[in-house]
Amino acid sequence: MIIKNSGLALYLHIPFCLKKCNYCDFVSFPYRRDRLKKYISCLASEISLSSEKLGINGCKVGAIYLGGGTPSLLQPEDLAEIIRAIKNNFDINEPCEFTMEVNPETVQYNKFKEFKDLGVNRVSLGAQSFNDKTLKILGRVHNSRQIYIAYETLRKAGFENINLDLMFALPGENLLDTEYSLREAINLRPGHISYYSLTIEKGTEFYEKRNSLKLPDDDLDYEEYSKGIEILENSGYTHYEISNFAKPGFESKHNKIYWKNLPYIGFGVSAASYLRRGRFQNTSSLYEYCDKINQNILPVSYSEHLTAKFAKAEHLILNLRLLKDGVDKNLYYIRFGTLPEFDFYETIEKLKSLHLIKVEPGKILLSRKGVFIANSVFTEFLP
């Protein structure tokens, strides 16, 4: 019933980049055209294999997301091959949101015009910052000028639904630097802005250099987040998820399927899926991925079936991320046959008394105070 209503979300991982950014812990490999071509053919095979083996062949799809890596390194013929595989195995629920993550240095008018004609109708442009010094520290390939050019080119190619990705709590930046980036982003008038705090992940260049990086302290991190919320809201963006802001009609349909805890299927190296209370993830090894696909074996390296208690906790945590929708008690009841107050009575009472959540007749929401320490709130629900 859930699949019928919103459609499945499909995520496709394109794990190639021109260069590894210093903060990045996503699975990505150095770009080579021959490698990418082989990978696309494995991806197309995986779409058929997995839809068959998971028994989801012919299911309705409500949103498609090409993430990475750098999916904008694809050529139109690569994208056409992927779309053919999707159409051969799924039923696209029109209008289907079809997003491609884009890096500024890869944007060319003709290529994106073709992407648009092939069905991509939303792009997520990885700007991260408009300060050239910061972009260098982050190890990004592009500079700020390329962001403006890429944005204008995307508009000219016909993209009306654009997200800009920005980060705060960046090394060497103060509040004014972050504010500058935000205002530059807003001046471009994208329908959606993602505003994330940088986290230093193990295995990254930044992790190795963490002691010498001039990272902001907790107070500055808090100030940059709260100032960002204020600026974005005053500019007509609704703060609809912890790190996401949208003008009316521009909320991300694909990500909302995740946050509403609805099923999604990931294809490609390291891609994760959630279906029938099972979570599973593909191998992160490019070699193993292609090898398994060539043998008609699903390249899954990890899977778990969630216990009822854990599934309920996860449902609450994900839905609480949606600041306006929150946890819909009715939907929770339909799904689990109980109410959140019954399953998590003590936790809810505690968080309510600390003013970290708000309990309303039909829903439960994070409070303004709760948004700033969301991760601590979420861990309270975990078994």
Ligand code: SF4
């Ligand atoms: S472009 Fe994106 S995926 Fe590639 S290295 Fe940089 S942050 Fe990571």
